Amino acid sequence: MAEQNVLIVVDMQNGVFESERYDRVGRAALINQLIDRAGRVIFIQHAEGEMTEGSALWDILPELHRPEGAISVTKTACDSFYRTTLESVLKELDTARFTICGCATDYCVDTTIKVAASKGYAVTVASDAHTTGNRTHVTAQQLIAHHNEVWEGLSVPGNPLTVKTTAQILADWL
Structure with missing residues (x-):
């Protein structure tokens, strides 16, 4: 069976x-x-403060597609693996690789990528499909570009990260 994306x-x-x-x-x-x-x-899905599990604030943005069979993992820290079911979900799916996108580039996306890489997962970052907000000393666009560069050069011997555009990822998924 071919590995699923x-x-x-x-x-x-x-x-x-x-x-x-x-x-x-x-x-x-x-x-x-x-x-x-x-x-x-x-x-x-992050749960914190008023973003309680099941609340309107916790829910996925209405413009995003929600395919049948999509899995939801609730987290309470920037690290999507920390005290969550993510690792067991990935084991159940029998996958050691995944593509990642989302928000916020400089917090939860970054932390999850680095932890996943250190755990041995082969991570592909969708370079144009993550976002964040402006910070005090840097714009969101600068943060996104900076993190893409950092991820491309992240040193995890034997397990380099891959950073590609959505178009490149979709071409690979043919």
Whole structure:
């Protein structure tokens, strides 16, 4: 059996987007392209404060596609593996590789990527399908470009990260 294309979508939630995020419409459109072609989709959803599990703020953005059989993993930390079911879900799916996208580039996406790589997962980052907000000393666009560069050069011997555009990923998924 050919390995399925697993997509992890991090924190693309109503409550997260109460703060302005760079290119919401464009990023959601690219994420939808990935969702539509992925073999399995895992939505990571942060629960904190008013973003309680099952609340409207915790829910996935309405513009995102929700395929039948999509899996939801709730987290309470930036690390999507920390005290969650993510690792057991990936084992159940029998996959050691996945593509990741979502929000926020410099917090939950970054932390999850680095932890996954250190755990031995082969991670492909959708370079144009993650977003964040402007910070005090740097713009969202600068953070996105910076993190893509850092991830491309991340030193995990024997397990380099792959950073590709959505179009490149979709071409690989043919």
